[in-house]
Amino acid sequence: MLKRMFVPNFTVMSVADIDLARLKKNGIRGILLDFDNTLVKWNDTRLQKKVVRWVAAAKRLGFLVCIVSNAITERLQSVADRLQIPFVPQACKPSTLGIRRALEKLALDSSETLMVGDQLFTDVLAGKRSGLQTALIRPKKFHEQWWMKGVRYLENFIQDRAFACKV
Numbered sequence: 001m002l003k004r005m006f007v008p009n010f011t012v013m014s015v016a017d018i019d020l021a022r023l024k025k026n027g028i029r030g031i032l033l034d035f036d037n038t039l040v041k042w043n044d045t046r047l048q049k050k051v052v053r054w055v056a057a058a059k060r061l062g063f064l065v066c067i068v069s070n071a072i073t074e075r076l077q078s079v080a081d082r083l084q085i086p087f088v089p090q091a092c093k094p095s096t097l098g099i100r101r102a103l104e105k106l107a108l109d110s111s112e113t114l115m116v117g118d119q120l121f122t123d124v125l126a127g128k129r130s131g132l133q134t135a136l137i138r139p140k141k142f143h144e145q146w147w148m149k150g151v152r153y154l155e156n157f158i159q160d161r162a163f164a165c166k167v
């Protein structure tokens with residue numbers, strides 16, 4: 001169960017490290033992106049150049065890209081506008097609600113879509129529950145609210161056990 005729900009298909013340090021050609025080869029057509037600690041730093045709306053370039057490259061290659069975040073519209077709008085991609089606010093991850101809305105919006109099937117995010121208990125779990133492939137963002141250091149330390153501790157605890165499970 002741990003492995004099925006909490007082990008992402010792959011892990012990267014930054015969204016910009018995701019190999020788009022490889023996704024294409026694996027039949028992925030849609031990319032759903034978490035917001036805080038995935039597209040931007042926590043509680044920020046500034047975009048790194050490499051992230052802007054990566055999103056542009058994804059669109060050029062024909063991927064359908066959408067932000068799926070638990071944040072409210074006011075925080076997402078300017079980044080979505082700048083990247084010229086749609087967004088689903090108040091996604092309620094780990095519920096499948098926001099992901100379902102995004103799949104509908106982009107007319108995508110779950111089997112051809114990747115969920116990218118930094119949290120096991122929201123992004124990866126919601127993605128897995130919706131039948132998507134999942135990618136976990138793991139930067140060298142997170143800049144985030146103090147109580148996330150406890151969440152990160154639990155994530156590592158679960159991941160250690162999930163990886164120790166026999167397939």
Ligand SMILES: [Mg+2]
Pocket residue numbers: 034035036037038117118119
């Ligand atoms: Mg996040």
